[in-house]
Amino acid sequence: MSKSQAPPEPAGRLTRHLDTATRPGDPASGPTGSARAVSPGRGSPSVRFVRWVRQGGITTVLFGLPMVVCFALFSWWPIARSLRLSFEQTNLVGPSEWVGLDNFERVLDDPLLWTAVQNTGMFAVLALLIGFPVPLFLAVLISELKKGGTLFRILVYLPVTIPPVVSVLLWKLFYEPEDGLFNQLFGLVGLGPFPWLQSTDTALVSIVLEATWAGFGGTVIIYLAALAAVPGELYEAAELDGAGIWRRVWHITLPSMRGVILIMLLLQIIGTLQVFTEPFVMTDGGPENSTVTVLMLIYNYAFQNGDYGAATALSVLLALVLCALSAVYLRATRRWGN
Amino acid sequence: MRPSPRRTLAGIALGALVIPLAACSDSGDAGADGTVTITVSGRPAAANPAAVKLFDDKVAAFEKANPDIRVKTNEYEYDQQSFQAKVAGGNLETVVRVPLTEMSSLIKRKQVSDITEDFKQVKHGAQFNDEVLSVARGEDGRTYGVPTEEYALGLVYNRKLFEKAGLDPDSPPTTWDEVREAAKTIKDKTGVDGYAQMTKENTGGWMLTAMTYSFGDDMQEQSGGRWVNSFHKEGSGSHKALDLLKEMRWTDKSMGRNQLRNGGDIERDFAAGKIGMTMAAPNMINHVIDQYKSDKNDVGIGPMPSDGSAKRTLVGGNVAVISPKASPEQRAAAVKFIDFYYLASKYDPKRAGDQAAVQNKDGLTVGSPLVAFFKPEISDPVEEAVNKHANVPLEHFAAYRESLGDYELVVEPPVEGQNVYKALDNAVQAVLTREDADPAKELNKANDLVKSQVERAQQ
Incomplete structure (x- = not known):
């Protein structure tokens, strides 16, 4: 909430501050910075070490240590352990047994896998079509407002403050086919009743709508922060040149936000490919598996079948796909992003 | 969109699993x-x-x-x-x-x-x-x-709705034909859905299994010393059950439009007076009275309906x-x-x-x-x-109680029961949400989904 209530100036300052903080070579910018400051130094290793210590190298390491330990213990170690688990069979009681690629074979043989992959891909595409332009449009709109910007910021961010499961359950009630809110509203103007979650044709779209509603507030706030960082002179100059609002948006706003937009797009793709909560709570993958996703398969392997080998194998495959996707994406947009 | 809260659930889950592994407990x-x-x-x-x-x-x-x-x-x-x-x-x-x-x-x-x-x-x-x-x-x-x-599963029903619809609450339907008829009467006379069935989180397959048993059939059979699925065979109990549900849903329109429900959803809607009959265990009576404060006089349970040939129910x-x-x-x-x-x-x-x-x-x-x-x-x-200490009208359960003696109590399908249920959720959902769904085809699809799991489990 506090973020949403902040007026534009502080948000802009924050962005600028972050910019300077991460500028390479700046001695105040942590490990990377000091490493770079030192690297051009010449001399024997011992001299370099003494210089490194004098410039606060040990403090840097000490500062970094808790983080590294936390990451190692709660992130890297489980990742490494999962990697091993994906080649093993275990009942979590006795010792686990090395089974080679069995788990991967079983996962790839599952007739549901391709349904889940298709659904997940479809979800990502729909979320992109519906969920990507909306926050961008709203952010530009709110930033153009002369009055009431803060109020709209709060309103837009409000859905994010509702716990995900609560909003999902709420929308499930809204979608009830007999007496749900949506069908009643549409009924007032003589439309419907629509099946929403009850039909293979509309279930996935209905879930995307909910997910977009629940998540777009956060994205809007990030875009607003980026917008605040666009230098005002550019707009003034454009206005003097007689550019209308759409030309200003097209030629100044969007190009200035390119970097943020690209990162948000990537984060969204990664996020939507891991969709779980919404279909799990709303439909359990139904009707007829039309909303089953890759993460739901992983969940079912692990918690329904107790097949941790298959669950981790599919997790590893998903992680690989996401890594590859991100690499391709970053490469393809490298030139574009700067 | 919000990527962060959904960060690989698997990661979290496995993290939660792996950490305690390291710390061995006594x-x-x-x-x-x-x-x-x-x-x-x-x-x-x-x-x-x-x-x-x-x-x-x-x-x-x-x-x-x-x-x-x-x-x-x-x-x-x-x-x-x-x-x-x-x-x-x-x-x-x-x-x-x-x-x-x-x-x-x-x-x-x-x-x-x-x-x-x-x-x-x-x-x-x-x-x-x-x-x-x-x-x-x-x-x-x-x-x-x-x-x-x-x-033992039976037929839980709303006695008040029975009365409203002009049905006798003291003699609940005992065959599936009677269930269908009663459901239609309830829908026509009161506007309330006459019958409801669970369809998700494996309960769809679970309930279809109960129905299959009640039609005198089983889900799996022995073949060459191994268990194989038999629910998808032409004319199987599951097939008859889905045919019946299809008629009730689309011809009689006595099952309403809300079909993606689990046991909890059905209990809630039943307690709210939105459902006439449903297949359930008698502990549903406790739930709707204790938890949802239904009137204890409104809840009745009869024996599992049959097709007249066999008296069997799922336990x-x-x-x-x-x-x-x-x-x-x-x-x-x-x-x-x-x-x-x-x-x-x-x-x-x-x-x-x-x-x-x-x-x-x-x-x-x-x-x-x-x-x-x-x-x-x-x-x-x-x-x-x-x-002696009963606080609910025992006579409302008499029909069920008497049936217990002569009903065969049948257990889960022998191999991969939960995964068979999961696959069959789809068949039940298809028949109840899509008018053109063909029960035989949907059962075959379910078999295709789970066949290899059943085979593998016996290797």
Whole structure:
């Protein structure tokens, strides 16, 4: 909430501050910075070490240590352990047994896998079509407002403050086919009743709508922060040149936000490919598996079948796909992003 | 979109699993003075002080009667996720109650103790109804748990709606044709959906299995020494069941439009008066009265409908299992505890009566019908003692109660029951949400989904 209530100036300052903080070579910018400051130094290793210590190298390491330990213990170690688990069979009681690629074979043989992959891909595409332009449009709109910007910021961010499961359950009630809110509203103007979650044709779209509603507030706030960082002179100059609002948006706003937009797009793709909560709570993958996703398969392997080998194998495959996707994406947009 | 909250669930789950693995926990073996400590889950929540007191008193009485056994209790109740995490962390309670639908997979994964030898110490163990005990047995014939309560599925119905629709609430439908007719009458006369069925989270397949049994058929059959699916065969019980649901949903329009529901959803809608009839276990009566405050006079239960050829129904309930990490001493102590805590009130009329009196005093429903665990000479006096304290109209369950004697109680499909259910969820959902769905085709699709799992499980 506090973020949403902040007026534009502080948000802009924050962005600028972050910019300077991460500028390479700046001695105040942590490990990377000091490493770079030192690297051009010449001399024997011992001299370099003494210089490194004098410039606060040990403090840097000490500062970094808790983080590294936390990451190692709660992130890297489980990742490494999962990697091993994906080649093993275990009942979590006795010792686990090395089974080679069995788990991967079983996962790839599952007739549901391709349904889940298709659904997940479809979800990502729909979320992109519906969920990507909306926050961008709203952010530009709110930033153009002369009055009431803060109020709209709060309103837009409000859905994010509702716990995900609560909003999902709420929308499930809204979608009830007999007496749900949506069908009643549409009924007032003589439309419907629509099946929403009850039909293979509309279930996935209905879930995307909910997910977009629940998540777009956060994205809007990030875009607003980026917008605040666009230098005002550019707009003034454009206005003097007689550019209308759409030309200003097209030629100044969007190009200035390119970097943020690209990162948000990537984060969204990664996020939507891991969709779980919404279909799990709303439909359990139904009707007829039309909303089953890759993460739901992983969940079912692990918690329904107790097949941790298959669950981790599919997790590893998903992680690989996401890594590859991100690499391709970053490469393809490298030139574009700067 | 918000990527962060959904960060790989698998990662979180596995993280949660892996960390405790590293920290090996002790299993609390026999102490130096020869006492054995066991942990028992299922202490009622603190919000229900009367039930907590009942539980604690019983545990204290057990400790007094068995000075060499110490019992630690906690409020854990089985659910799939935490059970697996507890097994992995080595801190599973010595005694946990699990739904009997989970038994076959837990046995297959060796996540429960074999208690065949210890079970011989159970009082009246020999007089157990074999049907009742069979749910706790593995394919190898060994015993892996002790049933704590069992239900035979029946037809739960709203008596008030029956009256409104001009039907006789004292004679619920007993065949599927009558169910269909009654559902249509209820819909036509009252506008309320006459019949509802669960469809998701494996309950769709579970209920279809119950219907298949009631049509005198099974889900799997032996072929060349192995189990194979038979539910998808032309004219199978499942096929007949889906045909019936299709007619009710689309021709009679007596099932409404809301079809993606689990047991909890159905209970809620039933209590709200939005459902005429549904297939359920009799403990649904307790839920809708205790939890949703339905009028106890409105709820009735009749026997599982049949097609006239067979009298069969699916059995549900809970089984107390013992942690696979328990030492032999703990195992013996745990079986003693299960006998004392869960079984005594089923063979000892005095205890059963006392317990029912306390439940009645606490405002909990007493008198909904249960499957008898023991031969009639033991079970009948117990039932009599309990029913003295009944606070629901027993005559509303008479038809069901009488049917229990001549109905065959059938257990889960023998191989990969839960995955068969999951695959069949789709078939049921298809028939109930898509008018042009073809039951035969949907059953074949379900078989394609689960066939290889069934094969693999027997390799």
